[in-house]
Amino acid sequence: MIIDNLTKFNQKKKLWMTPKHPLYGKSVDYKIIYGAVVFMQAEINCLSSPLNNFELERLLISGFRLDSDGMSQVLRLSKEKSVVIDKLIRAFASDREKYLLMLDLINVSLRDMKIQEREQESIQIFSKMFGVSQEELSLLTEFALGAQEENVPKCREILHRMHVQDMDLSPVDMKYYIMRLWETMECTQEMLEGQREVRIVERCMIKGDLILSRGMRLVFDHAEVRIYGNILLDGGELIIEESKMIRKGDSHRACVNMKAVGSRILVQNSEIDCRNMGMFIRAEAGDLRVQKSLIYRTTRGAAIRFWGNSIQVAETDFFDCYSPEDGGAIMIRTPDGIVRGCRFRRCEAKRGGAVFAVEGNKIDHCKFDQCNVAEYGAAVFYHGFVRANVHHLQYRACCPEGVETVQYLAKMGTFQVTGQYHIFVSTIIDCPVLVEAEGSLIIEDANLYLNNPIRCRGSLQMKNVRLISNHMQDTDMVILEHARNCRIHHCEFNGMGKTGGMSASGCRITVTKSLFRNISGGRAIYNAYSPEIRECVFNFCQEGAVYSQNGNIKRCVFVNCRGKSGAGILMYGSKGAIEQCNFKRCIADFSGGAIDRSLGQQVVKCVFEECRPDNVS
Secondary structure: OOOOHHHHHHHHHHHHHOOOOOOOOOOHHHHHHHHHHHHHHHHOOOOOOHHHOHHHHHHHHHHOOOOHHHHHHHHHHOOOHHHHHHHHHHHOOOHHHHHHHHHHHHHHHEEOOEEOHHHHHHHHHHHHHOOOOHHHHHHHHHHHHHHHOOOHHHHHHHHHHHHHOOOOOOHHHHOOOOHHHOOOEEOOHHHHHHHOEEEEOOEEEEOOOEEEEOOOEEEEEOOEEEEOOOEEEEEOEEEEEOOEEEEOOOOOOEEEEEOOOOOEEEEEOOEEEOOOOOEEEEEOOOEEEEEOOEEEEEOOOOOEEEOOOEEEEEOOEEEEEEOOOEOOOEEEOOOOEEEEOOEEEOOEEOEOOOEEEEOOOEEEEEEEEOOEEOOOOOOEEEEOOOOOOEEEEEEEOOEOOOOOEEEEEOOOOOEEEOOEEEEOOEEEEOOOEEEOOOOEEEEEEEEEEEOOOEEEOOEEEEEEEEEEEOOOOOOEEEEEEOOOEEEEEOOEEEOOOOOEEEEEEOOOEEEEOOEEEEEOOOOOEEEEEOOEEEOOEEEEEOOOOEEEEOOEEEOOEEEOOEEEEOOOEEEEOOOOEEEOOEEEOOEEEEEOOOEEEOOOOEEEOOEEEOOEOOOEO
16 A cells, blocks of 8 residues: 555654543553454455554554553464453443444544445444444444544534433543544633533633632643633632643732632642742642642742641642742641652752641651752751651752751740650750650750750750750750750750850760860850760860869860860869860960869870960969
8 A cells, every 4th residue: 555755744743743542541451452452453454454554553652652562462462362352351441441442443444534344344243242332333433534534523513422322432532533622712700600510621721810619610621721810719629630730820929729618629640830930729728639740830939838627748749849938849837737658859948948837747758859948947847846747758969968857846835855755857946945854855866956955854865966056145055954864976066156065063974976166155065073075076165165073084176265264174073084185276364275174183195286375284
C-alpha cells in the first residue's frame, strides 16, 4: 500500500500530538493483553501488514507508551488467540473498557472510511463475546467514522446519544479518537446560579469572580482551567480531579478563597500552576483535602494558607513556593491537620521554609529539598511541642543546615519539667523553663534559641547541642540551682556578646568536648563545685571563662578571655588540678592573666602565650 508524503506528514503530526489512551493508567500487563487483541484484528486485513497499520501504531506507541519489550510481547501473545481473549475478558472491570476496545477494533479496521467484510464479521464476533449490543456497536461505529472525518459536531451529537443510552464514555475518553472534540468554554456565575451543580470536563476559562454559596457544587474533571478571577466558597463545594488549573490574573492574593463553615475543597490527581501571581488556597473555614497533586510557582503567601476546620494534604508535590510570611508551601493555624508523604522543593519563607504548623498537626514521611528560610526552620516551623506526630522527615540541601525543623515554645507561663522530657529537635524557648528536683531534661542533636534561661534543680543532660542567646541580656543561659546532675558533651554555648554561659551553684557538673564563645554578662562556667571539664574551648569570654571551687580542668584551650582576675580560670578551694591546657591572649585587670588559683591547686604542663599581667598568680 503506497502512502503519499502529505499523508505521511499528517500521520506523523497526529502521532506526536496524540494524547494518552483512556486506559493508559492500567497496568503494563493489561495494556499488552489489550494490544494483542487489537493486533489480532489488524492481522485480518489481507491488503496490508499490521506493522503498517497507523492506528495500531498510534495505540501502542502514543496511546499506551509501550516500549520495545512491551511491543514484542504484544506480537508474541497475538498468536495465542483464545488464551489472550480469555485473559482480557477476566481483566475487564467495566462496560467502559469494552466500549473502548470496540472503538479501537473499528479504528484499526477502517480503510478509506470502509470496513472489509471479514473484519466486520470479526467485530461482530467480538461484540457478542464482550456483551456489546448491536445498538451500542452501531453508535461506536458512527463515532469512529465521524472521528476519521474530524467531524466535531457529528461526534458531539453521537456522544450525546451515547449518554442517553447510559454508555459510560466521557468527552475526555473520546479526546484520544478526535482531539478537536474539546473546545474552550467559559464558566460564569450565571451558570452556577442556574444549575447549582456544574461539571466541567473540557478546556475552561474563568474570566470573573465565582461565588459558590451553600448548595452549589463546581466540579473540574479532566479539565484544563485558566482562571483570571477568583473562586470564593461561601458554603459551597469545589472538586478538582485529574485536571490542570493555570492562574492568569493577580487581582486577588489567592486563587481560591474559602470563608464559610460548611465549605469543602477536594483536589485530587491535579496540577496547579499559579504562575507566581499569588497563593493557591486561602481558607478561613471549612474542610480541605489535597491528594496526589502538583502545586507550584506560588507567591505572596503560603500556597495553602489554612485556619479552617480540618485539612489533609497527602502525597502532593510543592515546588517554587515563596512566602514573605510564615510557611512557603503550607501554613496551618488549626490543630487538626495532616501533612503526609509530601515533597517540597525550592520553597522559601520567613519562618518554616516549607511548612508552618501549630501544635496538634501531624507531619510525617515528607521530603524537603533545597528549602530556605529567613529566620527559623528551613523545612518546618512548629508552633508548640513536637511529639510523636512529627516523624520520618528527610532533608537535602536545606539552608540553614542542621535546623531544618524548629519547635517554638511560646509565652505560656513557666514550662515545668517534673518527669523525664526529651528535646530532639531545634527549639526556640520563649518561656521560662524550670526542671524540678524530680525532673530530668535530656537535649540531643538540636539547636536551642534562648529567649529565657533554662533553670534546673533536677537532672540536665545535653549532647550535640548548640545554645544561642537570642533575646536575653546580662544573665546566664543555663542556671543550675543545686541540681542533682548535669552532663554536657559536644555542645556549643554562644552568648552572642550579651549573656553568660552556665551558673552552677552547688552543683557537680561534667563538661566534655564543648565550646563556649562570645560570652559576656557572666562567666562561661560560674561557681561550679568540683567540676570535671575536659577538652573544651573557651573563646572570647569577656568576664572570664571558668570560676569554680576545686575541680579538674584538663586539655582545654582558652583564647582571648578577659576578666578582673583569672581571665582564663579562677579557682578557689584546697584542691584541684589544671593540666595540659593552652592559654592565649588571656588578659586580667589585676592578677592572673591566665590562672588565678589558691595554693592547693596544681598547674601541670600548661602553655601560656601573650597573657597579662602574668600567667599564673
